[in-house]
Amino acid sequence: MTVETKKTVASATAEIDIEKAQQFMHKVVADCAATVSVTLAVIGDQLGLYRALADMGAVTSAQLAKSTHTSERYVREWLINQAAAGYIEYDTKSGQYSLPNERAAALLDTDSPFYLGGALMIALAMTKAEPRIRENFRTGAGMRWGEHDPYMWEGCERLFRPGYLANLTQSWIPALDGVQAKLERGAKVADIGCGHGASTIIMAKAYPNSHFFGFDAHPASIEQARKHAEDAGVADRVTFEVASSTAYPGNDYDLVAFFDCLHDIGDPANTIRHTRDALAPDGTVLLVEPAAGKHIEDNFNPVGQFYSGASVLVCTPNALATGTEALGTVATDDALAAVVKKGGLNRFRRVLETPINRIFEARI
Numbered sequence: 565m566t567v568e569t570k571k572t573v574a575s576a577t578a579e580i581d582i583e584k585a586q587q588f589m590h591k592v593v594a595d596c597a598a599t600v601s602v603t604l605a606v607i608g609d610q611l612g613l614y615r616a617l618a619d620m621g622a623v624t625s626a627q628l629a630k631s632t633h634t635s636e637r638y639v640r641e642w643l644i645n646q647a648a649a650g651y652i653e654y655d656t657k658s659g660q661y662s663l664p665n666e667r668a669a670a671l672l673d674t675d676s677p678f679y680l681g682g683a684l685m686i687a688l689a690m691t692k693a694e695p696r697i698r699e700n701f702r703t704g705a706g707m708r709w710g711e712h713d714p715y716m717w718e719g720c721e722r723l724f725r726p727g728y729l730a731n732l733t734q735s736w737i738p739a740l741d742g743v744q745a746k747l748e749r750g751a752k753v754a755d756i757g758c759g760h761g762a763s764t765i766i767m768a769k770a771y772p773n774s775h776f777f778g779f780d781a782h783p784a785s786i787e788q789a790r791k792h793a794e795d796a797g798v799a800d801r802v803t804f805e806v807a808s809s810t811a812y813p814g815n816d817y818d819l820v821a822f823f824d825c826l827h828d829i830g831d832p833a834n835t836i837r838h839t840r841d842a843l844a845p846d847g848t849v850l851l852v853e854p855a856a857g858k859h860i861e862d863n864f865n866p867v868g869q870f871y872s873g874a875s876v877l878v879c880t881p882n883a884l885a886t887g888t889e890a891l892g893t894v895a896t897d898d899a900l901a902a903v904v905k906k907g908g909l910n911r912f913r914r915v916l917e918t919p920i921n922r923i924f925e926a927r928i
């Protein structure tokens with residue numbers, strides 16, 4: 565009797581259901597294939613292959629290679645992989661490949677709410693951290709944000725910026741009590757853990773009467789944020805400085821914002837304590853954190869899978885390298901509320917959520 569016709573078979577340790585085993589094999593093969601295609605997607609992005617596909621319409625491998633000054637032998641194989649992955653289309657009659665508009669939005673349009681090029685970059689950067697993180701499992705040591713592959717930093721900006729562009733000034737700030745009016749009149753704002761400054765610059769453009777101070781512990785990110793502020797023409801009202809979340813300068817801030825970073829910070833309660841002291845008496849804290857559920861099983865979906873993986877490979881290691889408390893990327897609302905309260909802010913509420921973020925307001 566062959567394996568196909570039997571319902572169960574004895575493995576080394578136990579009897580297994582063949583159909584279930586085969587279903588799981590398909591899943592693992594699909595995961596491995598997807599991991600490979602993520603690497604090839606980043607290559608396609610960096611070499612302009614997607615850009616050329618979008619601009620040229622239907623192309624052969626020779627045409628694509630010629631227009632991108634790449635090797636046809638590599639491009640030929642890349643196209644097969646990308647068509648197999650469902651990222652591009654293949655026409656069997658003409659032998660040409662194309663990139664449908666909806667997929668071009670996800671792969672090329674960095675301003676689009678559909679854009680996911682940043683997620684691809686981060687996913688690839690995270691795989692490069694595997695040797696360090698594997699060792700950390702044994703030692704309990706950490707790994708700083710700045711020790712990651714640079715794709716991590718650019719990928720983070722590209723991942724979160726479209727969401728900030730679509731939501732920050734349209735719905736998140738208006739949802740905070742009285743903050744929009746202050747920003748329109750002229751307010752003082754700090755953006756802690758600002759990374760490349762995407763959120764800071766979006767706010768600065770929307771509220772020309774206000775002044776913005778971005779702080780981050782990672783010098784290369786601050787350098788990049790300064791360049792972005794110059795390019796955006798807001799450098800006269802936006803200052804970026806290297807500073808830790810527990811010691812950044814300034815006081816009387818009307819708004820202190822934390823975009824996707826409180827859970828990366830190794831000393832979150834002291835960060836909130838310092839922020840309480842830096843706030844104006846009626847100031848507001850805007851806390852943007854990754855989407856996560858109340859129960860562990862609420863995170864058993866692709867977004868929860870991505871974020872909990874990022875927690876292991878990026879966020880928790882940074883917290884452990886720089887402090888004593890790691891909230892984790894999928895910290896519950898209650899865990900966040902507890903830290904905010906410990907830091908001395910008593911009013912805390914979730915004001916909004918998106919598929920990838922939770923938005924909170926905290927006040928003295």
Ligand SMILES: C[S@@+](CC[C@H](N)C(=O)[O-])C[C@H]1O[C@@H](n2cnc3c(N)ncnc32)[C@H](O)[C@@H]1O
Nearest residue numbers: 709757758759780781782808809823824825829
């Ligand atoms: C996931 S990134 C988010 C960056 C940015 N806010 C965004 O949304 O694109 C986390 C950032 O927090 C910064 N960070 C981590 N711990 C910090 C600390 N203790 N003080 C200041 N910045 C910190 C990192 O350097 C990194 O730029």
